[in-house]
Amino acid sequence: MKCPHCGVDSPEGAVDCPACGLIFEKWLKKVSPAPVPAAEPAAAAQPARFPVAVPPALAVYKYPAAGAALIALFYAFNFSSYLPVTDGWAMVDKLIFPLSFATLAIHEAGHPLMGFFGSEFIMTAGGTLFQLAFPIAIFFHFLKREDKAGCLFAVFWTGYSLVNISFYVADADVQALILITGKSGREGGLHDWNYLLGQLGLVKQCVSLARPVFFAGVWGMTFPLLAAGHWAWTKFGPQK
Numbered sequence: 001m002k003c004p005h006c007g008v009d010s011p012e013g014a015v016d017c018p019a020c021g022l023i024f025e026k027w028l029k030k031v032s033p034a035p036v037p038a039a040e041p042a043a044a045a046q047p048a049r050f051p052v053a054v055p056p057a058l059a060v061y062k063y064p065a066a067g068a069a070l071i072a073l074f075y076a077f078n079f080s081s082y083l084p085v086t087d088g089w090a091m092v093d094k095l096i097f098p099l100s101f102a103t104l105a106i107h108e109a110g111h112p113l114m115g116f117f118g119s120e121f122i123m124t125a126g127g128t129l130f131q132l133a134f135p136i137a138i139f140f141h142f143l144k145r146e147d148k149a150g151c152l153f154a155v156f157w158t159g160y161s162l163v164n165i166s167f168y169v170a171d172a173d174v175q176a177l178i179l180i181t182g183k184s185g186r187e188g189g190l191h192d193w194n195y196l197l198g199q200l201g202l203v204k205q206c207v208s209l210a211r212p213v214f215f216a217g218v219w220g221m222t223f224p225l226l227a228a229g230h231w232a233w234t235k236f237g238p239q240k
Helices: 023-033 062-077 087-095 097-117 120-144 148-170 192-199 203-236
Strands: none
Touching: 023 087, 023 192, 062 203, 087 120, 087 148, 097 148, 120 148, 148 192, 148 203, 192 203
16 A cells, blocks of 8 residues: 555555554545435424314304304393293293203202202202203213213203293292292292392392393204204205
């Protein structure tokens, strides 16, 4: 091998040059090209970040929800004209008799159960509390099981309970409703909301307080029907 520094020939396998002392291994490391690092794979393009979108499972119901809100708004605007309860609204109880009967039973059971707290106010409010809590608990039961039909049923039941409560609240002043005792509140029928609002000094505002409850109730009863109709149309209606 010829020394690259001084040009003197060196024996084969020599470690350094006998003339100038150049160490061949170090010289080769200096003149060898540096290894090119392997190119890293290009990072996948990140999607643009947008505000959180409505989950597709819920977005399906945006039109039924909006439609139910319009219907509920119309009926809530005319709420005073349904007082005292007309035959038209009383017919709802007859059409869904098993549900209305179950709601009444749960309402009445709530009074003695909440009576364990020892407060007459809480015991009186217990009927309404149980009447709402039961269908709401049913809703979360079906929600955990991802049962859409069951959830819609529970929403309808909650809506019915709210409508029922709204009429009871609105009747607190005139007390014209015939209660489970067979008497009206004016006849000594133990009117829950006359007592509750009386304790709060709000009896004269009973209709104004009942109106938003009625709105929520009509929405709750209407939305499941529209949602079921919307689903049936998308499933079985004419395809584009």
